[in-house]
Amino acid sequence: MILVAPGDPVLYLVGSYGASEEYLNMMRQSLGLNRPWYEQLLGYMSRVIQGDLGYSLYFRQPVFSIIVQRLPVTMLLVTVAFVFSSIIGIILGVEAARRPFGLLDKMFTSFSVIGHSIPVFWTGMLLILVFAVMLRWFPPGGVVDIGRDLNGFEYVVSIFRHLPLPTIALASYLTPLIARITRTSMLETLRQDFITTARMKGLSERDVVYKHGLRNALLPVLTALSLQLGQLIAGATLTETVFSWPGLGRLTFDSITRRDWPLILGIFVFVSIGVMAISLITDLLYAYVDPRIEISRKS
Amino acid sequence: MRAFLQSLRDFLRRIRHNRLGVGGVVILLTITLVSMLPNFVPSLFRKPWAVSRNSLFPPSAQYPMGTDDLGRDVFSRFIYGAQVTLFIGLAGAFLSTLLGIFAGAYAGYYGGIMDAVLMRLADMLWIMPTFFVGLVVVAMFGPSLNNVILIISLLFWPSTARLVRAEMLSLRERKFVDAVRLLGMSKMRIVFRELLPNVMPVAIANGTLQIAAAILLESGLSFLGLGDPSRPTWGYQLSEARPFLQEAWWMALFPGLGIFLTTFSIHVIGDAVNDILNPRLRSSRK
Numbered sequence: 110m111i112l113v114a115p116g117d118p119v120l121y122l123v124g125s126y127g128a129s130e131e132y133l134n135m136m137r138q139s140l141g142l143n144r145p146w147y148e149q150l151l152g153y154m155s156r157v158i159q160g161d162l163g164y165s166l167y168f169r170q171p172v173f174s175i176i177v178q179r180l181p182v183t184m185l186l187v188t189v190a191f192v193f194s195s196i197i198g199i200i201l202g203v204e205a206a207r208r209p210f211g212l213l214d215k216m217f218t219s220f221s222v223i224g225h226s227i228p229v230f231w232t233g234m235l236l237i238l239v240f241a242v243m244l245r246w247f248p249p250g251g252v253v254d255i256g257r258d259l260n261g262f263e264y265v266v267s268i269f270r271h272l273p274l275p276t277i278a279l280a281s282y283l284t285p286l287i288a289r290i291t292r293t294s295m296l297e298t299l300r301q302d303f304i305t306t307a308r309m310k311g312l313s314e315r316d317v318v319y320k321h322g323l324r325n326a327l328l329p330v331l332t333a334l335s336l337q338l339g340q341l342i343a344g345a346t347l348t349e350t351v352f353s354w355p356g357l358g359r360l361t362f363d364s365i366t367r368r369d370w371p372l373i374l375g376i377f378v379f380v381s382i383g384v385m386a387i388s389l390i391t392d393l394l395y396a397y398v399d400p401r402i403e404i405s406r407k408s
Numbered sequence: 409m410r411a412f413l414q415s416l417r418d419f420l421r422r423i424r425h426n427r428l429g430v431g432g433v434v435i436l437l438t439i440t441l442v443s444m445l446p447n448f449v450p451s452l453f454r455k456p457w458a459v460s461r462n463s464l465f466p467p468s469a470q471y472p473m474g475t476d477d478l479g480r481d482v483f484s485r486f487i488y489g490a491q492v493t494l495f496i497g498l499a500g501a502f503l504s505t506l507l508g509i510f511a512g513a514y515a516g517y518y519g520g521i522m523d524a525v526l527m528r529l530a531d532m533l534w535i536m537p538t539f540f541v542g543l544v545v546v547a548m549f550g551p552s553l554n555n556v557i558l559i560i561s562l563l564f565w566p567s568t569a570r571l572v573r574a575e576m577l578s579l580r581e582r583k584f585v586d587a588v589r590l591l592g593m594s595k596m597r598i599v600f601r602e603l604l605p606n607v608m609p610v611a612i613a614n615g616t617l618q619i620a621a622a623i624l625l626e627s628g629l630s631f632l633g634l635g636d637p638s639r640p641t642w643g644y645q646l647s648e649a650r651p652f653l654q655e656a657w658w659m660a661l662f663p664g665l666g667i668f669l670t671t672f673s674i675h676v677i678g679d680a681v682n683d684i685l686n687p688r689l690r691s692s693r694k
């Protein structure tokens with residue numbers, strides 16, 4: 110596959126200064142790019158199984174350590190956006206489900222269709238235009254102010270000033286998703302008998318909906334969300350690219366322009382394994398939280 | 409075929425009563441027609457790749473959407489982008505729906521090993537992070553128009569296949585299938601003449617939504633620099649606009665607006681189609 114790919118990583122590394130053909134061949138040899146493609150592929154796969162993702166052509170460092178370096182920044186953005194949109198999304202979804210096809214529900218439905226139709230990176234660009242370029246409330250990109258010596262406290266403040274825009278961009282995409290799943294699940298739950306029982310016991314409507322209803326409705330939401338994880342990562346990649354947020358997504362973008370195949374493949378393998386692991390964990394957690402479901406054991 | 413035409417006529421009668429759906433159809437038709445204009449009256453438009461010295465001009469009477477960093481007319485690039493973007497969306501969704509129908513019909517009607525193999529394959533594609541798979545494949549094989557369409561259809565067929573398979577499973581047990589089997593119809597004929605027309609509405613509804621998904625996926629890839637530079641889609645134009653966000657808002661605004669309006673109207677149409685096809689939802693709305 111690497112042979113088919115357009116663009117020669119060696120040429121990129123050497124840059125525009127030009128180098129003798131001899132030197133180029135020497136570099137190809139040292140990077141293992143001169144061997145046939147099936148040998149490269151097989152070698153790569155066996156190394157991945159052993160937990161070795163190879164060396165980045167650009168950074169000249171192990172791919173895994175580069176990924177680990179960039180991961181915390183991505184996690185910061187994704188976690189904050191996820192918590193933010195979970196809270197808003199769940200409340201919106203529950204309120205919409207309480208009066209299906211009422212005013213709030215209709216407003217919410219159109220809101221979610223809009224959220225679904227805007228590409229995340231365009232939301233990001235609009236946010237930068239309005240809040241960074243026109244109003245100058247927030248910096249247009251990055252995690253911290255560069256070119257200044259910051260002590261511990263200033264560092265944290267700087268991060269907090271850089272965080273809102275990317276968070277809102279990512280949340281604008283995530284919130285409708287969570288709200289829609291919550292709404293569907295709540296509609297299903299509120300129709301069940303134990304809700305009627307709870308009402309008959311004379312519980313307040315709030316307790317019925319949030320304590321009895323939501324608690325049961327949240328489990329399917331979790332599963333559905335774990336299936337959307339790939340989408341979330343795609344959104345995060347695009348958001349990071351827009352805001353020059355130096356996480357994994359931005360790294361992917363840079364690696365594409367640098368033709369850094371080991372790094373692109375490494376990120377891909379890492380993300381795929383991560384997504385599958387998390388959906389497996391969610392399934393197992395599901396069985397743990399809900400005693401009605403048991404993981405079938407072969408006798 | 410008659411069943412299909414009947415349901416189509418039924419469908420057209422119903423969609424007229426869905427105001428949002430009609431709005432979506434109007435927006436989408438307008439965008440499509442406007443994107444076709446340069447083919448009929450080329451003299452009205454500048455060439456989308458024509459470079460000029462007027463770089464980064466704001467919108468004016470001369471340049472309705474301004475110019476980009478190379479002095480190209482953003483308006484004619486917008487129109488051209490509409491053509492390419494819509495084509496990728498339609499072609500990608502069409503191919504994936506076709507693949508999905510065949511895979512789903514085969515798996516659902518014949519069952520057996522192929523059913524198991526196809527469905528496991530669909531499961532696998534389902535759980536993979538779609539965007540990243542597309543990203544890696546396009547990065548490796550080159551961002552040509554055909555590659556992007558191909559990867560979209562290869563990534564999107566599982567959802568259609570699943571729906572079609574489920575429909576086929578229930579349809580093949582119906583009495584009318586027994587009847588035509590007794591009449592001596594061949595299996596091929598039963599699947600194509602009797603069963604598939606009944607599956608079409610579901611597949612079409614899903615295919616409509618896939619146009620939007622395909623456009624969004626393509627835009628994302630193009631935005632990351634994996635677009636075909638010789639055929640600038642709206643996503644590609646946005647990636648060109650990113651470095652000039654501070655100087656030239658018009659470069660970022662219009663292509664994005666194009667993507668948004670297109671996918672929005674497709675989603676609205678898709679919802680309308682779903683409302684009409686799903687009788688349970690319809691009754692609860694009244």
